[in-house]
Amino acid sequence: MVSTRAVPNLAFRRLRGPRSAGEFAAAVRRSAREIGEQVACDARYIGRVESGEIRCPNYAYERVFLHMFPGTTLEDLGFSPRASVRGRAARPADAPPPTAPPPEPGGDDEESDVLRRVFMTSGTTAVAAVSLGLGLGGPAAALPLQRRVGDTEVSAVERAVRQIRVLDDRHGGDWLYRRASQPLRAAYALLDAGTVSRRSTADRLHSGAGELAISVGWLAHDSGRFEDARSHYAEALATARVAGDPALEAHAFCNVSFLARDTGRPREAVRAAEAGQRAAEPLGSPRLRALLALREAGGRAGLGDRTGCERALGRAHAAFSRGSSGADPEWMSFFREAELEMLEAQCWAALGDWARAARHADLAVRLQDPHFTRNLALYRAELTWDLARGGRPEEAASAGHAVLDLLDEVQSSRIRAILHATVGALGPRTGMPREVRDFLDRYESVPACPANPSPSGV
Template identity: 35%
Template sequence: MLGLDGIPVQGRLGISDVERIRAIVPALYRHDHQLGGGALHDVAADALRRVQQALNQCSYGERVERLLYSAMGDLAASAGWFAYDAGRQEDASRLYSQALQSGMLAADGMLQARVWSNLAMQARLLGRDQEALRIGRAAVDTRQAKNDPWLMTLLHCRQAVGYARTGERIRAERSLARAETAYDRVQGQPAAWLSFLTPAEITGLAGAAHHALGKYDRAEQLTADALAMLEPRFERNRVYYTAQRAQALLDGGRVEQAAAAAGTAVGLAGRVQSERVRDKLGALRHQMRRHAHVSTVADFLEQTRATGA
């Protein structure tokens, strides 16, 4: 599937070998959108080891060397993302560190900005909101982000969620506006790792920001809009945003609708292997236990009793 057998482990590497390595990441992300990182982190890690072996045992020129480090960093950053989504944070941190090193050796500023963005997201997951904001600001200030509206859109969306989580409403709203302005400038197709960044994703992140600000009705509406726009290929994100909508409904006091949405999320989860999604559903179920006297909630709790999610 990934074409690893075509990468030599001895002899001389050329541009065609770099192109084969580059093709691994888009193939992985097509599956990530559907299955989640739990299905891919081991595959990506194995691919990365194969590429490292080729880089260490083969010969190549200076130009190919730089391109190889860039391609290897792209793969390491992707493997880090899959590990992050699978709940393997130590593995993710190690892979992100490797990706940063490769980005430095390749003088690939875009790769480095991408890793900083992912590190900010990981810090937020681990409850380190101020650290996440500082990392995000550093990424926004890079020349690569300023020159790439795709990346800038994502960074501002994530900063908006970060500011909202720390109660900085004006900064959150300003970041959302800047994300929209940046997205108006995008052209062509994004890099494979940014292929999830569609109007649906931007709207869903805006919903997350409004939810963190306590604006639950607005968060629910934005998340519902995101779900309506979301393409079928994004199975994992459909589960994630359906759970996000259920959470907004629950926090807004619309308990029966929340239970229905949560049940839909569980029904959609199917083959998705994402610890992030599982944790989100588990937290939702735990909170719903306070409303077990409501029949629809009781049905949801019974539906998910065996799995806890």
Template identity: 30%
Template sequence: MSKDPNHQLAAVMTEAGASNKGLAKRVREVAQRHGDRLGTTHVAVQRWLDGGGIQRQTAGYAAEALGDKLRRTITPKDLGFPDTTRVSVGAIRYAGSPAETLSILETLTHQRPEDGPGDEPPLPDSDVHSAALSWLVSRPDGLPVDSCASRRVGMRDVAAIRTAAGFFMQLDFQFGGGHAHKAFRHYFREDVLPLLSGSYSARVGEALFQAASEMAQLLAWSAYDSGNHALFDRYLMSTLRLTQIIGDRVMGSRILTNMSHQANYYGQPPRAVTLARASVEGGRATATPRALALFSAHEARALATSGDHKGAGRAMNEAERFFERADSAEDPEWLSYMDEAELTGEFCHCFRDLGRGPDAVRFAERAVELTAPEYARTLGFCRMVLAQSQLLNGDLEAAVTTARLAVEAGDALQSARFQRYVDDFQRAVSVHAHNPVVQHFNNDVQATMRRLDDE
């Protein structure tokens, strides 16, 4: 069904003399005034003009931006946006059956991260804890049996999925989650999900569901990195349930770790700690030392955010001990990124959050040194943590120089999370707003955003 163009928005933009890029810039500025962070670009504005959906809060920012330009009150309704505009991606729940899980995942692949609702509040603790408990005490459903399935699936099909997963993972690391989400979800919907309803041996079926879970959690990460936490929640809840079908405890623990990561991002340390500990306990019996190092490192992150110096230190030591034995077992392919650079990067975040400036600088410098250029987003995060850590030590000029390098190297990242690191740093140095070094940095950030709009 085609959408009708939004003539009201077009008319007000013409009256205000606002281009797509100009309106996108003003929407970001208005959002920042309200303490919000948006990655709105001219592409989003064109989508609104074409009749696409918009988040309720974003519609309000657009109305305020055009109202400021025209010096009169503009409402979302004046722009052709109903006040109740909201694109729903459905309720979040832990599915009761494998068939329901696959149906939910298929529905999610029709949702675009940019369509929202990215401004939804976090899931209630009760829903998150219920899902984690359901998974922890679950027994495998077993592979579905469909005697009528006409498609015979083999290991060659599984190998193709794993190859595609590696390709999409590299795109995500190097260019950010927003770069290839459309192609990614189309591949998952058209080439992966249908295979799960095919005919296969037990060996192939187990490998197939493992590969599908890996792809689904990558889709969740790309939604998260694009700034849509609601879609991330739904993908992760469904992927956690997907791992239950074959009893993949290692990937299930990885999903709980991802959920802990998001809770940290949202500023919910108690939830982050609970989920991280659930991941450690859920995977302890079957996970490799490298996987347990990852799970323990995220427990350390959560405890550091909580300000628990003793607990964070214990978890970091545990992660380090696991990592010392990382080469003693064969890991799943998706865990290959968990190397010394990744572990060091997790630790520098911990020391920063604990306010231990010298340790944070030391580990952040090491993380930057170890991180390969193809992991551009991770490198950007580590550089920004180094800048924040240098600021903790009172070295303003070094901090700004490091942050400028991160912005210059990371301007191709379609990553809402990277933008938040930059925004957080700008807020931290705002007390030095009159310092020429800070003013030049803020100008560089604005120039980078303009370049992104032009691309």
């Protein structure tokens, strides 16, 4: 019940403007995701704030509101000082707010608590203390209170990027995404501090923060959080432009193109891939040019432009055949012949040439290094889909069993969505061979699969 002493928060109401309470609550949730917070904001909560029932928000909402309205204080937003509400001493303006407790581990899996908590300031850009470790075989890198950022801090950012990529290769993005936002916030807090000791260190920090944004964006992409992925990729692109870093810019455009293709925007996929190729021209990496040409080919396939797709595939194969070089970016370790075959399979699937798609997907499966567990599961899922659409249900069922064998290790909404679509393509059990029915029965025993993202060609 609202207290009789509650005073309406008119300042907060003015900030909402013409938006409904529900629309404003949605904006709050989006802003929370941008900084790695999770708040269950709805129209009722907004009403409680505006009525004065909530005199001061909790620390999570405080961080979100100050992110939404930079340069303001809680008092500017119409809230009462925390000390007057909580009955305790107020925090100094430059002191970090208490953080929420870390997420509880899931079962006995040590990797469920992957990223250590990050402690950041509110209202200033100084970093109080940051943990960027991944708790898997080495201590976290603790960054002490200081005014200058040096090699130790930048190395912690770079190490976080590498460890996230290793975990993603093994397990997929679903369980890792929520935890990965914390080191990303820490990296950008270091950038905001603007106190890097040397220019070379500043360049490394910009590159590391941008690569971390792309890695977190990919985890969002792989787990079906497309708007989050788009936001993280845009953040990386902005960082690349500010720092004048063509390598980071090419990587960001590569992922933007991939996301656009996966979300049904093939024209944007082509434009982003072309922009990435322009950024990559001075870098001297044929493999990077090959991957960007494949991204373009995927976009053109989505447009139904078979001729343009084949030309882009030709450029990709020509560049790939030149081999690896010292100029290849570190993040491209996944891009081997198996990935080349997989991306080509997706192009033919998008063009409806299922037999050709299945041949390339099968080759991708046979070529793939088993270390990349998530990609192996993805390649098998794509093969399952291509076979099902190509009218080869028994072979599709066999490939589908191989995907299910990996789902205990891999948590990827993208892979599960392909299986979900494949089951729909196989149709009802009536008249199906025994092997297909066995696959469908086994599939039904796994947790429900999300409807998005769609597999290529759908």
